[in-house]
Amino acid sequence: MIDRKTARLIALAGLLIFISTIMVLLARQFNLAPERPSPAFRTFGPESAKVSIYEYTDFACPACRHAALTVEELMKVYGPAIRISFKHYPLSGIHPWSADAAAYADCAGEQGKFREYGALLFENQEKWGQAKSAPPEFADYARKLGLDWTRMQACAASPEARRRVALDVSEADLRGVNATPTFFVNGKRAVGPGQLLEQARNFDNLLKGGKQ
């Protein structure tokens, strides 16, 4: 038999748990989630694809480099069933050159080589990621890919290129993105390659259907 004191404490514990749960659940409602299409040079796969993936990425983040391999693999396996759009989320607090890398990648994209330039940035991220001064690698990769470096420099310094990156960051903040890589697979959030594969499995029927 529960004594009077214990019964009161159980009731109080229940009340505290109930009130705190309601308050946190109410606070959660303030998360906003707009969606803005990525520029065409950052989008791959047909518009009719059954599964649309948005990836918020940072070229200096090691987990994003690993995730890039998973994304490549998914695109190979499911082909036209997937449409992937890249969004920038440079973690400038810990990766000082990420925002510049994002702008340069976009400018390489304007010359038709976003993925190739991005692949080089990922591959060599430990060379430029924590550089003390402006990394010469950005120019090296451009030349390696036969891109017009002078044009890229002008482009990356332009307000439009910076604005594009800043808009992606603001959008990510509004969607509650705090970590990279974050994916939205048909609107469902996944963080990291493990969760991306889990989500892909959830959409397996759609993916297989779209492939045929």
Next chain:
Amino acid sequence: MNPGSDKKEIIGLLARLIVGGVFIYAGVVKALAPVEEFAYAIESYQVINAKLSLWSAYLMPWIELWAGLLLAAGVFTRLSALFNGAMLVFFELLLGQAWLRGLPVTSCGCFGSTGSNSIGHEFLQNIVLLALTALAFRYAGLWSADRLVEKP
């Protein structure tokens, strides 16, 4: 009540509020953030798979919030202190195995996924919290709900 035990009770109260407050903060920050981000932090400890990490991430913030709240308010204080202490020991084991295995844990997930101290820092911080939990367990009564409901 003699001045010596008075001082101990105040220390116990402070310890209770600090440990409870830390757990409430950790719980709220994670409960408000997207669950997938905390799940990703859990995954990085390489103890459970992605699916189980997601379930753990759904559950853990609420447990932390409720356990912290009960300890801070002094509801079943000694039991709450024991439970919070057990959670801290569990976190220490997770951090310790990641430390020993040299896992690339970039965010411990302790207070959400934004910003994180090194594993070593978090490990030491938890030891301090464990010591405070022991004090809260030993000298728990002052301004607690337990004592309040004793009054007629």
